[in-house]
Amino acid sequence: MNLLSDWRERVRGLLFKRRTERELETELRFHVEQETAHRIREGADPAEARRAAFLAFGGVEQFKEEVRDARGTRGFEELLSDIRYAVRNLGKHPVFTAAAILVLGLGLGASTTVFAVVDAVLLAKLPHPEADRLVRIYQQNPSNRWAISTVDAQAIVAQQQSFEAVGVFRAVPSGISGPNGPEQLLVGRATAGFFDALRAPVAVGRPIRTSDETPGAPAVALITDAMARQRWGDPARAIGQSITVDGISLEIIGVFPPATRELAGVRAELWTALQLETQPRRGPFWLRVVGRLKPGATLESATRDLAGISERIFPLWATGFRDQTAKLTPVPLRTTIVGNAGPQVNLFAAAVGLVLLVAIANVATLMLVRASGRAQEFGVRLALGAGKARLARLLVTDGVILTLAAGLFGSMVAIAGIRLVGEHVTDLPRVHHVALDGRALAFLLIATLASGLAVSGPAVIAALTGRAGASLRIDTRRTGSDRRTGALRSALVVAEFALALPLLVGAGLLLQSLMELRRVDPGFDPEGVVTATMALPVSRYGDYLAVQTFWRQLEQRAREVPGLSAAGMTLSLPPDESDETNNFDLLDKPVPPGGAEPTAPWSGVTPGYFAALGVPLIEGRMFTPADSGGALPVVLVSAAWANRYYPEGGAVGKQMISGGCTSCPPTTVIGIVGDVKYQGLAGNADAVYQPLVQGMARRMHLVARTSGHPAEVLRGIREAARGLDAELPVATATLSDRLGNSLAAPRRWTAVLIGFAVTAATLAALGIFGLISYTVRQERRSIGIRLALGAAPDTMTALIVRRGLRHASIGIVIGLGLTLLEERWLASLLYGVRATDPPTVVAVALGLFGVAALACWLPGRQAARVDAREALTE
């Protein structure tokens, strides 16, 4: 069969149905007239000829039907009529339709949103060509993974054999000169190999070359298309302009194409050449390395290659770095960017899937009830010769039309949901890639059609297995509910409870862990504490003396701000901004040769810091000006640190080698201070402080305790900073906000899961409410008889409620089983509570049971109020 002519005829028959019919009519009439004329020519009587012509033709209507069949449009026409029928039917039950569209639309919209998130965060490719060949290189020992040192980076670049290109980079927020004063923006520094490895060419100008990496080479910058357009209107005009970063003037040599917004997961507006100098020691570890595997090279071969480099360079620097278990290790770039978002995103994908299933079960129940209300209509249809397949198609069309409407609503929900995610879930990696794109729309369509089949499935089963004769009887009410329909409906309600329980348990556990987190003592009283962060550019603060002078003056001037009661400088801020993690080796408890040294968050502070934060000195002494002189290195440790390494006590006075510097004089612990969290509220409270003057840094935080209005004190601090340097950007915050922000992510996840759980539980309650109401209506007569025979009304209620609760209980028991499955995803999100915390699980199960009892009791009460006489005479 010729496909083209086949479809041309079908489409013509379908689209120009009226014209086609008219043509058929004309053609057949022409035939009969032609035949009549022919017979007259052959001598027949005109009236007789016409009759004979019709006779010879055969049944006109029958052949018309045959022609219509031959057009091959039957299936479509039936489908169209089914659709018209379904739409009319939905319009006749506006409440049912609205409820179903709302429930399913929310479910589909939420699923699509989560799909878009999963797709962008976990599944989608990175915006680099052949990104599966890109790796990040780390230092890794059996317990830890950290950054790369200059020495490592230089060794990798010189010795590696596995990569066709390898580059070194590092990104820090920096002050960039702008039309409206200095701005804090993320600035990347990278070697030419970095751009080669990512295959990130510039659109205009020239890329960064290896000649730019030589220390002392003119400072150059590549900027994003967005920045070029914003500042100069046109990328071409940006070339050759100068831009100031942290006080250093850079020449713009190139602009990236508009699509290049992030490189290796770093969304920096400006990239400059990283210039690495020769180092006297192995550390510090501060760089990132990215490489593109050669064709044929694998992660395994690269691992061997890099481990070889580690072994070769280890002896050269063994005096300063003694962890022989640390190996340079490649990790797929995607893994490093997606990071540990996996369990969270999986958990929410599962949660939203459960909600959608509950919604489907709910709507399926509604469809089932409606279909059994139409049992009589179906009986008539079957009796008139409609095939069962035809009937099933009718029901499925019904369901699919309904879910298509819900899907349309769902797409709006998804648009809103995706916007919400983009605006509020900023801690998720790659969240800016989340979009309602073709893949998300395809997912929505497939999910919509699948739910269409799913919601109509039970009704189809009921219709196909029901007896046609039974439903033909006029009084369907008195035949009692069809057993099979009842069983299906019960199964659906059981499923709803089984699916809702794990959601509720998850929400309960997250809520509990959030409350645990709020109970965590951050180690300080955040009330009235403010912070101001500044970074001093190299250009204007060339030597350490200038840096030191600035910070010292700032601290002094800040203390004069009215309303400020204590102030100090620090490199790290609680609860989750730890500047540096340092390794150390206790002199009296040394690490065995080749073993991994312990590490702790390491911060530099001025003595005023502890006063400003309200952290007490527990043992030993505070820093004195003499400690800052640089005589012998001294540190204060947190109580948690002291307990970890000296549980027997006596930490004060102990000595250690810090940072692997064996040639440096040992560091002495001079005191123990109260615990402060630097690794998030869920992290431990280990901390080591050294006096700041011994190691002044360019980027620091001023912490101040206020007795007056925090906003006014912050204004005073800004003025003080401006008095010292008018061009310095100052970022301010209150510690309460910082503490609140550190809880923002868990709070948000908890809120979302609670939302899902409450939705599911509500749907389940509605489901069982509907089931029991229906049962009571169906059994009015038998209830009436029992009441008439003297049954107590309360007994009737109890009977009905008990029956409903049996369904709920079965569902809850199955749900408990499902709860065990979610443990894996939940565990990493929980703090201070186990994923199978029995009290939570039991409380949630009982709560859901209570909700079910209420949902059954309301219709159950109706049973007690049945008027026996009325019910019997109906």
Add this chain to the structure above:
Amino acid sequence: MADSSELLQGTLELLVLKALSLEPMHGWGIGHRIGQMSREVFLVPQGSLYPALQRMLRKGLIRSEWRTTENNRQARYYLLTPAGERQLDQEITAWRRASGAIEGVLAFRLAEEG
């Protein structure tokens, strides 16, 4: 199968193709021509031609267009498509082979009978 004039299944299409291979015709003309050609052996209800024509349109063997007859009437004419011509050739060959074979079968006699 008492009526010897009853059309063999699928033969109607062959006859229509043959009729149209001579000249484009309208439906009545095709029926009339088939009757003439078969010396009135094949008498079919004339109406059954039209479903067959619709099927052949879908198969792409023929196409149709509205033309004016000698009597100045609008009528739907059917024309052979190249695919239809090929189909006619194939069916004629197949028919000849089949009818030859059947002839042979009917003419066959065993030696002892002859």
